[in-house]
Amino acid sequence: xxNVEQHPSTLSVQEGDSAVIKCTYSDSxxxxxxxxxxxxxxxxxxxxxxxxxVGEKKDQRIAVTLNKTAKHFSLHITETQPEDSAVYFxxxxxxxxxxxxxxxxxxxxxxxP
Amino acid sequence: xxxxxxxxxxxxKTRGQQVTLSCSPISGHRSVSWYxxxxxxxxxxxxxxxxxxxxxxxxxxxxxxxxxxxxxxxxMNVSTLELGDSALYLCASSLNTGGRDYGYTFGSGTRxxxx
Numbered sequence: 710x711x712n713v714e715q716h717p718s719t720l721s722v723q724e725g726d727s728a729v730i731k732c733t734y735s736d737s738x739x740x741x742x743x744x745x746x747x748x749x750x751x752x753x754x755x756x757x758x759x760x761x762x763v764g765e766k767k768d769q770r771i772a773v774t775l776n777k778t779a780k781h782f783s784l785h786i787t788e789t790q791p792e793d794s795a796v797y798f799x800x801x802x803x804x805x806x807x808x809x810x811x812x813x814x815x816x817x818x819x820x821x822p
Numbered sequence: 823x824x825x826x827x828x829x830x831x832x833x834x835k836t837r838g839q840q841v842t843l844s845c846s847p848i849s850g851h852r853s854v855s856w857y858x859x860x861x862x863x864x865x866x867x868x869x870x871x872x873x874x875x876x877x878x879x880x881x882x883x884x885x886x887x888x889x890x891x892x893x894x895x896x897x898m899n900v901s902t903l904e905l906g907d908s909a910l911y912l913c914a915s916s917l918n919t920g921g922r923d924y925g926y927t928f929g930s931g932t933r934x935x936x937x
Contacts, residue, residue, distance in 0.1 A: 753926075808855070812866075813864060
């Protein structure tokens, strides 16, 4: 089945710096890649997603890039703020997964003022 | 518009007991997926239901089961509880594609502690 690796597991940045979280996937048939943010004690929430026919997608301070050849995708957060502190999960889907998203194990991001 | 409602929020059970968790999806959403979240393993897929049918099952033992009702509400059951079943159980609601096209809306989860 699909295997999603996520790095780093923890990331600490200063407010205003950029943060990058990387994920790799194993199944070249994967074609949908969402990112979820989970604040402490809260539910995961979808923050951005990308499909395999697109190389990059931006939404204000966050962006996701996809390299299908290398089978990796990344989340970029610019001008980080303390409220960006959370656990971020990447995920991948392909038809072999049926109706299941395969998640990475998460990155705990801490933004210090 | 009401979100995804999971009940109860917290549960403490003893080893060997069984437990039933409930999830009410967003109105109009017919797909309900269940995930187990633990600190070391992240989010692991349990199963997905659509129109009362299980379309997908993850790699969990048969002690984990679920069902969906005609109003799209779903329940999951864990029998013969083990200490390792302690986790946050998340329900995810989506329109009809199990999260693969538009992503999920997650509930707040049920925190299960097995003692």
